[in-house]
Amino acid sequence: MSANNRKKGQKRYLLSEEDIPRSWYNIQAEMPVKPAPLLNPATKQPLKPDDLFPIFAEELCRQELNQTDVWIEIPEDVRDCYKFYRSTPLVRAYGLEEALGTPAKIYFKNESVSPMGSHKLNSAIPQAYYCKKEGVKNVTTETGAGQWGASLAYAARMFGLEAAVYQVKISYEQKPYRKSIMQTFGAQVTPSPSMSTRAGKDILTASPNHQGSLGTAISEAIELATTTPNCKYTLGSVLSHVSLHQTVIGLEAEKQMAMAGDYPDIVIACFGGGSNFGGLAFPFMRHNFSGERNTRFIAAEPESCPKLTRGVFTYDFGDEAGYTPLLPMYTLGHNFRPANIHAGGLRYHGAGVIVSQLLKDGWMEAVDIPQLESFEAGVLFAKAEGIIPAPESCHAIAATIREALKCKETGEEKTILFNLSGHGLIDMASYDKFLSGDLQNYTISDEEISENISNSNRK
Amino acid sequence: MSANNRKKGQKRYLLSEEDIPRSWYNIQAEMPVKPAPLLNPATKQPLKPDDLFPIFAEELCRQELNQTDVWIEIPEDVRDCYKFYRSTPLVRAYGLEEALGTPAKIYFKNESVSPMGSHKLNSAIPQAYYCKKEGVKNVTTETGAGQWGASLAYAARMFGLEAAVYQVKISYEQKPYRKSIMQTFGAQVTPSPSMSTRAGKDILTASPNHQGSLGTAISEAIELATTTPNCKYTLGSVLSHVSLHQTVIGLEAEKQMAMAGDYPDIVIACFGGGSNFGGLAFPFMRHNFSGERNTRFIAAEPESCPKLTRGVFTYDFGDEAGYTPLLPMYTLGHNFRPANIHAGGLRYHGAGVIVSQLLKDGWMEAVDIPQLESFEAGVLFAKAEGIIPAPESCHAIAATIREALKCKETGEEKTILFNLSGHGLIDMASYDKFLSGDLQNYTISDEEISENISNSNRK
Numbered sequence: 016m017s018a019n020n021r022k023k024g025q026k027r028y029l030l031s032e033e034d035i036p037r038s039w040y041n042i043q044a045e046m047p048v049k050p051a052p053l054l055n056p057a058t059k060q061p062l063k064p065d066d067l068f069p070i071f072a073e074e075l076c077r078q079e080l081n082q083t084d085v086w087i088e089i090p091e092d093v094r095d096c097y098k099f100y101r102s103t104p105l106v107r108a109y110g111l112e113e114a115l116g117t118p119a120k121i122y123f124k125n126e127s128v129s130p131m132g133s134h135k136l137n138s139a140i141p142q143a144y145y146c147k148k149e150g151v152k153n154v155t156t157e158t159g160a161g162q163w164g165a166s167l168a169y170a171a172r173m174f175g176l177e178a179a180v181y182q183v184k185i186s187y188e189q190k191p192y193r194k195s196i197m198q199t200f201g202a203q204v205t206p207s208p209s210m211s212t213r214a215g216k217d218i219l220t221a222s223p224n225h226q227g228s229l230g231t232a233i234s235e236a237i238e239l240a241t242t243t244p245n246c247k248y249t250l251g252s253v254l255s256h257v258s259l260h261q262t263v264i265g266l267e268a269e270k271q272m273a274m275a276g277d278y279p280d281i282v283i284a285c286f287g288g289g290s291n292f293g294g295l296a297f298p299f300m301r302h303n304f305s306g307e308r309n310t311r312f313i314a315a316e317p318e319s320c321p322k323l324t325r326g327v328f329t330y331d332f333g334d335e336a337g338y339t340p341l342l343p344m345y346t347l348g349h350n351f352r353p354a355n356i357h358a359g360g361l362r363y364h365g366a367g368v369i370v371s372q373l374l375k376d377g378w379m380e381a382v383d384i385p386q387l388e389s390f391e392a393g394v395l396f397a398k399a400e401g402i403i404p405a406p407e408s409c410h411a412i413a414a415t416i417r418e419a420l421k422c423k424e425t426g427e428e429k430t431i432l433f434n435l436s437g438h439g440l441i442d443m444a445s446y447d448k449f450l451s452g453d454l455q456n457y458t459i460s461d462e463e464i465s466e467n468i469s470n471s472n473r474k
Numbered sequence: 475m476s477a478n479n480r481k482k483g484q485k486r487y488l489l490s491e492e493d494i495p496r497s498w499y500n501i502q503a504e505m506p507v508k509p510a511p512l513l514n515p516a517t518k519q520p521l522k523p524d525d526l527f528p529i530f531a532e533e534l535c536r537q538e539l540n541q542t543d544v545w546i547e548i549p550e551d552v553r554d555c556y557k558f559y560r561s562t563p564l565v566r567a568y569g570l571e572e573a574l575g576t577p578a579k580i581y582f583k584n585e586s587v588s589p590m591g592s593h594k595l596n597s598a599i600p601q602a603y604y605c606k607k608e609g610v611k612n613v614t615t616e617t618g619a620g621q622w623g624a625s626l627a628y629a630a631r632m633f634g635l636e637a638a639v640y641q642v643k644i645s646y647e648q649k650p651y652r653k654s655i656m657q658t659f660g661a662q663v664t665p666s667p668s669m670s671t672r673a674g675k676d677i678l679t680a681s682p683n684h685q686g687s688l689g690t691a692i693s694e695a696i697e698l699a700t701t702t703p704n705c706k707y708t709l710g711s712v713l714s715h716v717s718l719h720q721t722v723i724g725l726e727a728e729k730q731m732a733m734a735g736d737y738p739d740i741v742i743a744c745f746g747g748g749s750n751f752g753g754l755a756f757p758f759m760r761h762n763f764s765g766e767r768n769t770r771f772i773a774a775e776p777e778s779c780p781k782l783t784r785g786v787f788t789y790d791f792g793d794e795a796g797y798t799p800l801l802p803m804y805t806l807g808h809n810f811r812p813a814n815i816h817a818g819g820l821r822y823h824g825a826g827v828i829v830s831q832l833l834k835d836g837w838m839e840a841v842d843i844p845q846l847e848s849f850e851a852g853v854l855f856a857k858a859e860g861i862i863p864a865p866e867s868c869h870a871i872a873a874t875i876r877e878a879l880k881c882k883e884t885g886e887e888k889t890i891l892f893n894l895s896g897h898g899l900i901d902m903a904s905y906d907k908f909l910s911g912d913l914q915n916y917t918i919s920d921e922e923i924s925e926n927i928s929n930s931n932r933k
Contacts, residue, residue, distance in 0.1 A: 025555075027557060027558065095484075096484075098485075098486060099484050130861045131860075172860075192651075192899070192902035192903070195902040195905050196862060196899070198906075198909060199857075199862060199902075199905055200856065200857060394658060397658050397659065401558065401632065402589045403655060440591065440651070440899045440900055441902070443650075443651035443654040443655060444651070444654070446658055447654045450654070
């Protein structure tokens, strides 16, 4: 930032406690075309909430399939916990604007200020809350980079639950400190695939050097939950109830943009399963549904895991072993093995059903970002704004930079809002590799994609 | 936290931008007994500001020796940068209170929310600002754990300065990610002692396996600054102008305690050179000077580096090579080699001159904390409050727990305020070692202390 920029200041907008949202926004109730039903894989019949009761807390199952209520009240205990770190700042990124020399106005919602360093806590708290309320004693989950696992470990601790986390093996090795964080909160952490479950054993038998993916870790966590008494599974993204909880981000951002006297022309977030994207985008998208606004929504996924830009829309499993319901979604096939990129939270084969329907119906767009472009964007942002972004968030920043540079060409003063889903302080080993030139891009051919999808279909 | 505690909520107090302080509090102007003068080591005469001009930005030299002005205005550009992360929250720690079963009311000031994760940015910003304003192009500094180095690297970047950081070798190795953070901001980082300076060469010649200390790194950074054109040195603690900048912490906390309808009976901070301690304590201490209040102030230092509890009050150098002025302070001797504890920011032989005078005159107390007790306190705090504290801050938490447990014995409802100077997300390798039982305590005998002090005197 130059002296000139410092004079303008880097403006932060914060809400008072009173203005922290009291309800989540349930976009399913207002979508012009509702998502197709989830299917019970055994019967191929539309899923009812009680089909999910063996896996999730009951209230979460009802939220998952609720296509009626536009607003769902945030329980007071959950809202009290949100106050530990919310509202998160909306920041006008003068430093980044200046570094790019763009006439665009760039804002970001800074979810990295949560004590666990990412937006994941927004859903970990209510998931742990509902589990506790329903008498559950143990929770299981998967985690990639570890942001979700750390958040669930902390939320479980807050509500007096025991937590067992399956962490994707490659991330377990790339980011050992996230494991230590989970262990500090008392969680049990296992690299996945492991020999502790049937699903893990099958995967390792077929591929002894399997490095894991969110799909494998989900299988193991579901299996542990369904075979352990008084235990439920919790998921960090993909499902509709997770995006529902994350709408606290966009609802706050809407009020904060109004404080800034502005409204976004473009809303951008990185994309793994869809929860930070939906969390920011859905509350703004409702004004597109009503015709009142015409905002563009862009999901930024990694080039190496391109389900939105190059996947197919079909019914597929959410996990590698096929334990989940069949989800109508854009997918690369549930046994897709993503390259070992450092954005562990984006290494997932499918997209949530809501986002998939919205993309199909043209309410949003998607772009894919090469790994090197993502880290270049992250370092530029760090230097300009002083916050080291998570490798996942770097994808949103890269997409933002692309749009801001288009504005520079055309001279348009568009307002861009992106989600800084988390900080990268635990990911410095990845930055080290990038700075020393040891990272690469991973592309994937059309043939590989088609082959994987048909293989997954055969399973 | 139990359900009961969650109902009470974990209360955070934040100030509006308007209420962020406009001046720093210069305690030197109000101390009943002013610190003895700093001495020019060559002439043994009291130091004048221009004696320091070759080392520091001129305005910082004037602030260093200013014993007249009670309030020093915060430049508008600095205040604009403070707004990137301030006010920091004052938090009522219900979770910790409940975990301890104490009737004490525990508050902490959460300086870990700064983008660099600690209070250090509060002084890095003004130091970089004054350097820039005076036409400096390059800044050098030392860093222990790396919190100060990361903050200076970022502040230098903000103001368009080049930064060179000497990081204490043991910390460079224990906490490699902090080096990566500094490098991400474009700083040059060298483990100290190094062969790049005369001071470093001398130290390594005498002790080839020297693991470094803040004292050695300061010598190297000063030498580089004084032998490089257009380059100034900056210091992260010890000196009076650093504590001055940090008073933004205590001035905010005073207003926030008033919002909570409370006032501290005890104020606690960890102690390396004194800047986070002074930053929180000095604004409250002025009400003790005036007789209006009778708060206790406790500095928590590591057992292995006990200058306040077991050092001597004498004139000594601030660095190993003897490049600094002679400072009247509690010291273990400027060539003291602290044990390789993981609280790298506390591995320093001396105390700032203000704090030394205040301790001598009975305005404050000091306690020393064994390494294992500090990490036990940190893990308890993390589980209760969801924030993993820096190993340095763990010392303040341990001292807080001691006082809170005394209250439990006596039934007194004292109000305790401590400084959470930083988070420990970059220090997870240290937590790993603690959790696996690989850490130990380090004690030091009276004989070793006396011998070191007399050796230092001979030098």
